[in-house]
Amino acid sequence: MAEMDEPEKKRRRVVELTENMIVDGVCGGSCEWEGRWNHVKKFLERSGPFTHPDFEPSAECLQFLIDTCKILVIGAGGLGCELLKDLALSGFRNIDVVDMDTIDVSNLNRQFLFRSKDVGRPKADVAADFINSRIPGCRVVPHFKKIQDLDETFYRQFHIIVCGLDSIVARRWMNGMLLSLLVYEDGEVDQTSVVPLVDGGTEGFKGNARVILPGLTACVDCTLELYPPQINFPMCTIATMPRLPEHCVEYVRILQWPKEMPFGDGVALDGDDPEHIQWVFQRSLERSAEFNITGVTYRLTQGVVKRIIPAVASTNAVIAAACATEVFKLATSAYVPLSNYMVFNDVDGLYTYTFEAERKENCSACSQIPQDLRFTPSSTLQEVLNYLTESASLQMKSPAVTATVEGKSKTLYLQSVASIEQRTRPNLSKSLRELGLTDGQELAVADVTTPQTMLFRLCFTS
Amino acid sequence: MFLVVFPTISLWGDHGQEALENAHVCLINATATGTEILKNLVLPGIGAFTIVDGHTVAGEDVGNNFFLSSNSIGKNRAQAATELLQELNSDVSGNFVEESPDKLLDNDPEFFHRFTIVIGVQLPESTCLRLGSVLWSASVPYLVCKTYGLIGYMRLVVQEHTVIESHPDNALEDLRLDQPFDEFKNHINSYDLTSMEKKDHSHTPWIIIVAKYLDRWLSEHDGQPPKNYKEKESFRQMIREGILKNLNGVPEDEENFDEAIKNVNTALNPTKIPSAVEDLFSSGQCNITAQSPSFWVMLRAVKEFVHSEGSGNLPVRGTIPDMIADSQKFINLQNIYREKALQDSAAVAKHVESLLQSVGKPAESISERDIKLFCKNAAFLRVVCCRSLAEEYHVDSVNKDEITSCMDSPDSEMVFYLMLRAVDRFYQLHSRYPGVYNYQVEEDISKLKLCVNSLLQEYNLNVNIKDDYIHEFCRYGAAEPHTVSAFLGGSAAQEAIKIISHQFVPFNNTFIYNAMSQTSATYQL
Numbered sequence: 001m002a003e004m005d006e007p008e009k010k011r012r013r014v015v016e017l018t019e020n021m022i023v024d025g026v027c028g029g030s031c032e033w034e035g036r037w038n039h040v041k042k043f044l045e046r047s048g049p050f051t052h053p054d055f056e057p058s059a060e061c062l063q064f065l066i067d068t069c070k071i072l073v074i075g076a077g078g079l080g081c082e083l084l085k086d087l088a089l090s091g092f093r094n095i096d097v098v099d100m101d102t103i104d105v106s107n108l109n110r111q112f113l114f115r116s117k118d119v120g121r122p123k124a125d126v127a128a129d130f131i132n133s134r135i136p137g138c139r140v141v142p143h144f145k146k147i148q149d150l151d152e153t154f155y156r157q158f159h160i161i162v163c164g165l166d167s168i169v170a171r172r173w174m175n176g177m178l179l180s181l182l183v184y185e186d187g188e189v190d191q192t193s194v195v196p197l198v199d200g201g202t203e204g205f206k207g208n209a210r211v212i213l214p215g216l217t218a219c220v221d222c223t224l225e226l227y228p229p230q231i232n233f234p235m236c237t238i239a240t241m242p243r244l245p246e247h248c249v250e251y252v253r254i255l256q257w258p259k260e261m262p263f264g265d266g267v268a269l270d271g272d273d274p275e276h277i278q279w280v281f282q283r284s285l286e287r288s289a290e291f292n293i294t295g296v297t298y299r300l301t302q303g304v305v306k307r308i309i310p311a312v313a314s315t316n317a318v319i320a321a322a323c324a325t326e327v328f329k330l331a332t333s334a335y336v337p338l339s340n341y342m343v344f345n346d347v348d349g350l351y352t353y354t355f356e357a358e359r360k361e362n363c364s365a366c367s368q369i370p371q372d373l374r375f376t377p378s379s380t381l382q383e384v385l386n387y388l389t390e391s392a393s394l395q396m397k398s399p400a401v402t403a404t405v406e407g408k409s410k411t412l413y414l415q416s417v418a419s420i421e422q423r424t425r426p427n428l429s430k431s432l433r434e435l436g437l438t439d440g441q442e443l444a445v446a447d448v449t450t451p452q453t454m455l456f457r458l459c460f461t462s
Numbered sequence: 463m464f465l466v467v468f469p470t471i472s473l474w475g476d477h478g479q480e481a482l483e484n485a486h487v488c489l490i491n492a493t494a495t496g497t498e499i500l501k502n503l504v505l506p507g508i509g510a511f512t513i514v515d516g517h518t519v520a521g522e523d524v525g526n527n528f529f530l531s532s533n534s535i536g537k538n539r540a541q542a543a544t545e546l547l548q549e550l551n552s553d554v555s556g557n558f559v560e561e562s563p564d565k566l567l568d569n570d571p572e573f574f575h576r577f578t579i580v581i582g583v584q585l586p587e588s589t590c591l592r593l594g595s596v597l598w599s600a601s602v603p604y605l606v607c608k609t610y611g612l613i614g615y616m617r618l619v620v621q622e623h624t625v626i627e628s629h630p631d632n633a634l635e636d637l638r639l640d641q642p643f644d645e646f647k648n649h650i651n652s653y654d655l656t657s658m659e660k661k662d663h664s665h666t667p668w669i670i671i672v673a674k675y676l677d678r679w680l681s682e683h684d685g686q687p688p689k690n691y692k693e694k695e696s697f698r699q700m701i702r703e704g705i706l707k708n709l710n711g712v713p714e715d716e717e718n719f720d721e722a723i724k725n726v727n728t729a730l731n732p733t734k735i736p737s738a739v740e741d742l743f744s745s746g747q748c749n750i751t752a753q754s755p756s757f758w759v760m761l762r763a764v765k766e767f768v769h770s771e772g773s774g775n776l777p778v779r780g781t782i783p784d785m786i787a788d789s790q791k792f793i794n795l796q797n798i799y800r801e802k803a804l805q806d807s808a809a810v811a812k813h814v815e816s817l818l819q820s821v822g823k824p825a826e827s828i829s830e831r832d833i834k835l836f837c838k839n840a841a842f843l844r845v846v847c848c849r850s851l852a853e854e855y856h857v858d859s860v861n862k863d864e865i866t867s868c869m870d871s872p873d874s875e876m877v878f879y880l881m882l883r884a885v886d887r888f889y890q891l892h893s894r895y896p897g898v899y900n901y902q903v904e905e906d907i908s909k910l911k912l913c914v915n916s917l918l919q920e921y922n923l924n925v926n927i928k929d930d931y932i933h934e935f936c937r938y939g940a941a942e943p944h945t946v947s948a949f950l951g952g953s954a955a956q957e958a959i960k961i962i963s964h965q966f967v968p969f970n971n972t973f974i975y976n977a978m979s980q981t982s983a984t985y986q987l
Contacts (some may be wrong), residue, residue, distance in 0.1 A: 007470070011655040032957070033521045033524065033532050033535065034521045035520060035521030035522035035525065036521055036522065036524065036525040037525055037941050038521075038522035038941070038943070039494075039522060039523060039525060039526045039941045039942055040525070040941075040943065041939040042611075042937065042938065042939045043612075043943065045900070046900070046903060046937050047937075047938075048933065048937040049933050049934055050634075050929035050930065050933055050934055050978055068597045072466075084947050085528050085944075085948075086944060086948055089494075089525070089527075089528060089944035090943070090944055090945060109505055109507070109551075110505060112501065112505055113551055127712060134528065134531070135528075137533065191946045197977075209980070229879070256641070268476050272780065272781055272800060273798070274793045274796065282668075291673075298788075298792075299784065299792070301783050302784065312956070313501075313502050313506060313952075313955075314502045314951075314955045314956040314959070315497065315952065315956070316952070317501075317502055317948055317949075317951055317952030317955070318948075318949050318952035318953055319948035319952075320948070321945045321947075321948035321951075321952065322949060322977075322980055323944040323947070323979050324945045324948070325612075325946065325949070326980075328945065335612075335978050336978075338979075338980045342980045342981075345630065346501070346953065346956050346957075346966075347967075348628070348630070348631075348966070349629075349633055349967060349968065349969035349970065349973075349984055350953055350973055350982065350984060351982075351984075352967050352975075352980070352981060352982040354979065354980050354981050355816065397542070407776055448966055
């Protein structure tokens with residue numbers, strides 16, 4: 001047998017080394033060590049009686065997670081930090097994270113990827129840095145942006161999106177974005193255009209985790225009535241960006257009271273003591289004046305003081321863990337994913353309730369059925385706007401309405417641009433007939449709760 | 463840039479936070495589950511923790527554990543984890559003992575007496591039971607946790623855990639409309655709805671409105687309050703007619719009257735002592751001795767109050783819900799209840815004092831602040847008593863009924879409890895868990911099945927466990943996936959905080975989490 005020449009020896013040696021690495025399931029380089037993925041591999045390389053019918057055990061499953069699978073985490077706060085850790089320790093490597101906030105001191109007792117030296121820096125950046133350095137090989141890419149600043153080409157690149165948001169509005173926007181990515185063939189959803197959405201939310205000792213397959217299963221808007229009006233406020237909002245009178249009260253309660261101890265050292269604020277509330281009320285008024293916020297009253301002050309629901313580290317841990325488990329199932333088909341909603345509450349013992357939320361036939365977001373608006377021709381535009389904001393199934397925030405009148409596109413009312421708001425304000429008190437609208441015509445409505453304009457059909461009633 | 467120190471805002475209040483800061487938690491085994499539990503205790507600020515772990519860090523430990531890094535491979539696991547957990551919160555004092563719990567139990571079992579709570583993670587059965595026995599005798603709360611494949615398990619072992627502040631989700635208000643105390647009656651009488659200006663009329667608290675109309679109803683109905691739906695409807699109508707009308711006879715917009723009408727149902731709930739509290743009154747613990755904990759002394763005092771100054775009722779709670787009213791009227795009404803609550807609490811304090819005296823203890827042993835808190839929460843008091851592990855495991859006292867009735871439902875989580883007991887048995891026999899290595903999975907199925915059968919036989923449990931579950935538990939190979947560890951980490955930490963702070967009600971006593979279906983169950987075993 002002829003001697004192998006040097007380049008061939010070298011090539012075989014490289015192949016040999018690479019093969020050994022594949023057998024260990026590693027990516028090469030110093031970021032791997034023996035046994036690293038033992039816990040995960042048992043679910044990917046062994047068959048079992050409860051796996052998903054599509055599941056095929058193989059070493060490639062783990063490689064897919066490590067090399068190829070792209071996950072997007074929305075939010076790098078209480079839930080987001082937990083999600084990043086959970087995903088990284090489950091084998092995911094290509095993780096993007098989006099968060100528009102910077103770190104505040106009030107975050108530190110919960111959002112464990114942040115330290116006091118990080119205060120002021122973007123949450124997404126710091127979270128990514130921490131995970132990437134603590135978990136070798138992990139490549140978290142941060143985006144210090146609002147979700148609305150990113151477009152469909154961005155969102156389309158991910159296999160699964162998981163949300164840890166503290167706002168219904170943002171959730172609905174995300175929901176709408178993924179619905180807008182759907183491709184329909186003969187009235188059926190093209191499954192390759194579906195990006196699964198795993199969504200987690202917490203409030204004190206309560207939380208929920210759900211799996212949404214846009215276009216196929218119940219979406220966020222299908223179950224809008226499940227979300228009660230939010231009465232808790234993120235601490236970062238209170239400290240730096242108050243918008244509501246409630247935020248002013250919280251600022252006084254949390255910051256000024258402990259600093260000034262107005263009724264003696266160590267005397268805690270008692271929501272049932274009128275003198276205490278009076279003190280908080282006065283200072284809340286001062287704070288609200290600073291930010292031109294109106295609405296601080298004695299009653300509101302007491303209401304806020306007694307109803308605050310702080311965030312709890314352990315609830316975030318539980319909900320994020322449940323969500324990450326679902327991401328793992330969706331990515332690997334190791335098990336059948338949650339179908340489709342789990343509620344958790346540990347006020348009295350621990351309680352979970354799991355059920356299948358149903359799609360709403362006429363869901364304003366995912367049913368593709370144009371929504372009817374029924375009004376008399378003499379109803380005012382204001383009444384239409386009231387319906388859009390107050391209806392339990394729509395819950396819009398500040399809808400902008402456009403219609404085609406006499407062949408021309410006309411903005412009937414828009415709030416977000418001051419000059420247009422002023423110009424269109426007189427339309428609010430005009431009747432629909434006066435505005436030149438006809439029975440059966442389409443109205444296009446834009447709102448922060450959805451990335452795409454919603455089409456409505458105007459139906460005149462008598 | 464300025465740095466402001468925020469006090470930790472917690473659901474368990476300042477005194478709960480204080481309890482947390484005085485707590486010393488012991489964690490046995492710094493596995494992923496263990497460190498996740500500890501993370502959720504370190505972040506809110508427990509005073510100190512001590513990790514007991516004799517293991518050295520292996521490659522697979524680092525793979526699923528956020529608090530171990532690859533350069534700690536080969537080092538003692540307790541020490542390695544302590545470093546990274548300590549880094550989370552410098553106010554917490556982190557300690558470690560490089561020793562197995564079995565060794566400590568052999569040489570120095572009293573080591574464990576110093577802790578506020580001991581959390582044992584991934585313990586083999588023998589160690590778990592030994593520790594349970596030591597902690598039960600020393601009355602140290604014990605929380606057992608285990609992540610096994612996609613199953614999470616927790617067992618709380620505490621003899622008697624009292625909860626003053628249970629913070630129930632939907633508590634009924636204590637308004638005493640059916641039994642108005644004198645000061646309340648006088649306050650109601652100071653109002654004359656018929657002679658008020660609109661502004662006052664529309665800003666009168668709904669409690670006053672209901673009270674006024676109730677007075678009228680009682681005088682018209684022989685002193686009998688509205689009882690059935692029909693009568694309550696008439697009552698509501700009576701209030702509705704009290705809404706001011708304008709010159710054209712159209713009712714004005716009086717939101718406070720709307721509130722009154724809406725609240726009629728709950729307002730008419732008779733004042734009574736909840737049965738859970740009545741049960742506590744009949745407990746043997748009410749016989750006060752010098753060893754009685756303050757909870758029982760105060761409970762006995764409240765019981766005596768009920769039979770004397772309280773005229774059959776608990777002390778007035780002293781709070782009212784928010785309602786539409788001008789500030790002055792609201793505050794005045796609120797003060798009526800507050801002052802009555804203070805009065806009642808002072809009366810209870812007198813009973814406390816004489817009880818303490820009767821057992822030779824100083825009156826200062828129970829503070830006025832504690833008595834006030836107790837009285838405010840009198841309707842929500844809870845006591846949780848868990849059975850010991852010995853009782854759970856002993857053939858004569860095993861809870862057969864619970865196990866067999868749960869196993870009648872096909873989807874019950876109980877099957878996982880039995881499988882966990884079976885793998886524990888496997889470990890005792892073979893000094894390893896089933897299916898850890900790939901080649902073992904198949905051959906261990908029959909071995910595990912033998913353990914299942916011997917378990918069911920020993921306890922005389924007439925239940926059937928499908929082969930699928932035996933296969934699945936071999937497949938798990940005692941894996942501890944991070945997401946299941948994290949779920950348990952959050953759950954266990956919260957239960958530990960409940961034990962430490964004595965706020966909110968802990969589970970009793972076995973919790974099973976199934977990550978395959980995202981379901982869970984709690985059993986009292």
